Amino acid sequence: MKLPKPPLPPALLPRPKRPGEPRQRPLEQAKEAGIASIDWIDERTALSGGGRWLMFRKVPKGTNWFYTLGSATMFAFLNQAVTGVFLAMYYDPSPTRAYESARYITNDVFLGEFVRGMHKWGSTMMVILIFLHMARTFFFGAYKYPRELNWVIGVVLLILTFVMSLTGYLLPFDQRSYWATIVAANITASGPLAGPYLGDFLRGGAEFGATTLSRFYAIHMLLVPGLIAALIGAHLYLVARLGTTAPPWLKPTEPEKLTQERV
Numbered sequence: 169m170k171l172p173k174p175p176l177p178p179a180l181l182p183r184p185k186r187p188g189e190p191r192q193r194p195l196e197q198a199k200e201a202g203i204a205s206i207d208w209i210d211e212r213t214a215l216s217g218g219g220r221w222l223m224f225r226k227v228p229k230g231t232n233w234f235y236t237l238g239s240a241t242m243f244a245f246l247n248q249a250v251t252g253v254f255l256a257m258y259y260d261p262s263p264t265r266a267y268e269s270a271r272y273i274t275n276d277v278f279l280g281e282f283v284r285g286m287h288k289w290g291s292t293m294m295v296i297l298i299f300l301h302m303a304r305t306f307f308f309g310a311y312k313y314p315r316e317l318n319w320v321i322g323v324v325l326l327i328l329t330f331v332m333s334l335t336g337y338l339l340p341f342d343q344r345s346y347w348a349t350i351v352a353a354n355i356t357a358s359g360p361l362a363g364p365y366l367g368d369f370l371r372g373g374a375e376f377g378a379t380t381l382s383r384f385y386a387i388h389m390l391l392v393p394g395l396i397a398a399l400i401g402a403h404l405y406l407v408a409r410l411g412t413t414a415p416p417w418l419k420p421t422e423p424e425k426l427t428q429e430r431v
């Protein structure tokens with residue numbers, strides 16, 4: 169026996185045409201379908217409230233190009249993440265294969281040299297941009313109450329960016345990166361108290377060995393990028409919550425004047 173079909177819920181039925189209404193063109197139909205899909209997701213997740221909170225904020229007067237340095241640093245990080253994924257498709261972190269796989273990326277993979285160059289120069293750009301962004305927040309007094317925690321998160325982001333540079337430098341596994349990393353690990357090991365332990369941790373033992381490269385690779389492509397992404401999230405949450413600092417040359421409006429202006 170055939171079971172009767174359950175009726176479609178009214179929300180899924182096309183809206184009946186009003187008298188005299190022209191036929192919808194495909195572009196309008198597509199637009200409406202897009203809006204309907206977003207509505208569908210929003211009804212179930214209520215994400216639009218969070219999105220609105222994040223995007224539509226009051227910004228003080230007089231903000232300028234210096235305020236774009238944080239976003240520029242973020243885009244440099246995104247560039248590293250995207251190009252890094254493509255490099256990881258061909259790179260082999262074993263001591264016998266690493267150099268050859270890096271050479272293969274540069275010479276044989278389609279656009280390999282370009283992507284490797286973007287990753288290499290992108291890392292330099294990220295370090296320059298993070299310093300400029302830090303200088304902006306310092307000189308504009310953005311580290312003061314109530315943004316101290318965001319400054320502290322920024323300092324951790326700066327250290328993690330340096331860890332990315334250090335661990336990435338070994339990966340081409342040529343003479344320069346090999347000896348530079350030995351020097352860096354020895355300098356770290358000569359530090360007081362935690363120095364020798366940190367040195368051993370970096371090398372994966374007392375000597376630079378076969379595990380050092382895979383350890384650097386894991387730190388470079390899994391541990392630190394994950395931490396940076398999470399901390400950027402916390403950093404941006406605080407920027408959205410606390411708002412942006414006004415430029416220091418902007419005089420605050422006196423409360424009496426504000427009331428007069430409103431009248």
Ligand code: HEM
Nearest residue numbers: 235237238239241242302305310319322323325326412413
């Ligand atoms: C991966 C590194 C970083 C990213 C992606 C990043 C991103 C951002 C973005 C997008 C903003 C808002 C726009 C702006 O003011 O430029 C911001 C604000 C801020 N950042 Fe960073 N940042 C990073 C590192 C740092 C560092 C190293 C410091 C300081 C040590 C820092 C301290 C701050 C402070 C205090 C603010 C608030 C600025 C204000 O309220 O005017 N950030 N950051």
